[in-house]
Amino acid sequence: MKRGKRIRVLAKPLPPVRIPRKLRPPRGVRLVSHGGFPPGPRTGWVRMSFRRLFDEQHVILEIQNHTKDEALREMVEYLGKIHRFPKKRVEALVEAILEREAQGATGIGKGVALPHAKHPELKQTYALLARCSDGLDFNAADHQPVHVLFLVLSPETNPEEHIKFLRWISYIARQRDFRSFFLQARNVEEALGLLDEFGPQEG
Known part of the structure; x- marks a missing residue:
């Protein structure tokens, strides 16, 4: 019985995958391949959105302090507690957020403040959503007291991602x-639901 002839198959490199515009991700969403294949309508997208930074632990329904600096310290210390930051790191982050605030007020108007800072000790971005019913003076341009606060602490290694996150929050x-609805939220679940409802569309 004769053996069949060997057939040599030369593998040609695959052409680059071009993603149709309608399948491209929205801004602020990082997409990775699924199962080793290029992402697409059959393999599906794995979304890495900014929304993932907020969960039940990352919402404070009522700030206890009633001055800007004390409220910022409260928020940073809260993040430090749930993420088990060393005390020195917490103090460094408090200093960073207060220094950033001294450079320019982060009250963006309409009762909202977006305090943020970057720090070399951080390896990832941390975020916190908080409410102050009585209002805080953040030197906002419209002179309105701040009731809604988004705190963002980011590493220094990815400034573009930091900017995109601030735009997402804005x-x-x-x-x-x-x-309006956040000020009326009765629990953390309702607050998080508002981020889902009013956040940018992701697909």
Whole structure:
């Protein structure tokens, strides 16, 4: 019985995958391949959105302090507690957020503040959503007291991602209904639901 002839198959490199515009991700969403294949309608997208930074632990329904600096310290210390930051790191982050605030007020108007800072000791971004019913003076341009606060602490290694996250938050904060409903939220679940409802569309 004769053996069949060997057939040599020369593998040609695959052409680069071009993603149709309608399948491209929205801004602020990082997409990775699924199962080793290029992402697409059959393999599906794995979304890494900014929304993932907020969960039940990352919402404070009522700030206890009633001055800007004390409220910022409270928020940073809260993050430090749930993420088990060393005390020195917490103090360094408090200093960073206060220094950033001294450079320019982060009250963006309409009762919202977006305090943020970057720090070399951080390896990832941390965020916190908080409410102050009595209002805080953040030297906002419209002189309105701040009731809604988004705190963002980011590493220094990815400034573009930091900017995109601030824009994502600003998109939500600009919406009057989000601000109104958040001030009325009865629990953390309702607050998080508002981020889902009023956040930028992701697909």
